[in-house]
Amino acid sequence: MIELAASSPAVRILFLIVVFAIVTGVILLIVSGVDARRRASKQIARLDSVVAGVPETSLVRDSEDNRWGRIADAIEKTGIDLTDKSNLKLEKQLKQAGYRSPSAPRIYTLVRMTMIFVLPGLYLLSVYFSPDKPEMIRMYVISAILAALGLYLPTLYIRGKADRRKAEIVNGFPDALDLILVSVEAGLGLESALDRVGREMIRSHRLISELLIECTLMMRAGAPRDLALRQLAESSAVDEIRSFSTLLIQSDKLGTSIASTLRVYAAEMREARRMRAEERAHRIPVLISIPLVACMLPVMIGVLALPAIIGIVREIAPALAGG
Structure with a gap:
């Protein structure tokens, strides 16, 4: 039997195919087991990060750093x-x-x-x-x-990354202000409102969520409120959040209503976002005119002038040359 298997090419090829299938199956089982274990660990880390209020991407970025x-x-x-x-x-x-x-x-x-x-x-x-x-x-x-x-x-x-980060924070900050205003008017304190909004905006506006959670953690660690708000403005490096932090610090020191202050500032931020959208919309005709002039206008001129040019070449030019 062994001599027949050794002498027959078909049997040898079949034996090699069986060995290859067995080795490939074992490797696939090992790889799938390792991949399932890695996915389970990532899922656990994601759940822990959501419970702790810290986005998963920050954990990955910290490990890379x-x-x-x-x-x-x-x-x-x-x-x-x-x-x-x-x-x-x-x-x-x-x-x-x-x-x-x-x-x-x-x-x-x-x-x-x-x-x-x-x-x-x-x-x-x-x-x-x-x-x-x-x-x-x-x-x-x-x-x-x-x-x-x-x-x-x-x-x-x-x-480029700083500009994109600033634009993302500026565009999402009015939504965060509205949520903070609703939380404060519902009876939550400023620290609780920032913590609640930071947890709620992890998926929609991750950068703002990180800033608010960091500010909340500083307050819970014992830092004064004005210091935590100044650190919030410094970490964001955005003028709108700097004004927001300064406004909250002044309201806290002067004893004015934080809800009324947030209501006025939230309305101003929504109006500013609407004005930025209108400004971009008004820039569209100017931007469209560039490809129109560069691409479509020469083609239109060529289409309109080509019959006249052909007529001149065929009829007027030979007549002027005495033909």
Whole structure:
């Protein structure tokens, strides 16, 4: 029987197919078990984060920041200083983009230094494997341009992310104000109202939820209310929330009604959002005119003028030439 299996190609192929199926099935079982375990752990972490009032994405971002922070620490142990500790402008820009980790400036500098060498290195590697070698001057110029791009691209990314974060906070803040106003008028205190709204807005406006939950946690930890509200304004880096924090601090010190203050400010924020929407709507005709002039107008002129041009070429031009 063994000799028949060894001498028959069909039996050997069938045996190999069976072995392959068994090995593949075992691997799939192992992978599915590991994946199910990972999904269960993620689900538990998500439920814990919702119960604690902290969004899941903040946990993931903190773990990533810790990994990059350990890399930055290892590089700084070799004697290379990745950032200037007195560079408050850089820290402010990173906070506006949402990177509030203490190691964010070092990670930013590490990324910029890496990009300076990675982009020219990739270009030189492609040149090395290319059959046509460019001139040395051209390679030098392109490598210098790529190094400058690697130095400037992280800055563009941080600025773009800061602008998107600011726009998201500004657009969602009137909704948060309305919810805070409803909570305060329903009888909740300011701390309870901020905590309630922060938990309710985890899925709809995650950034505002993080800011409100952080402010609430500071108050519960024993920080004065004015200090927690100032920290809220500093963390958001948005003028509307700065005005909101200043308004609450003044109302708290002067003893005025917080509900009436919030009602007036919420109406102003809704009106400001409506005005921003109208401004964008009024910009649409101007923006549409650019493709109209650049694309459609030359085609329309060509369609209208082409019959006349053909008539001139066929009839008037030969007559003028004496034909």
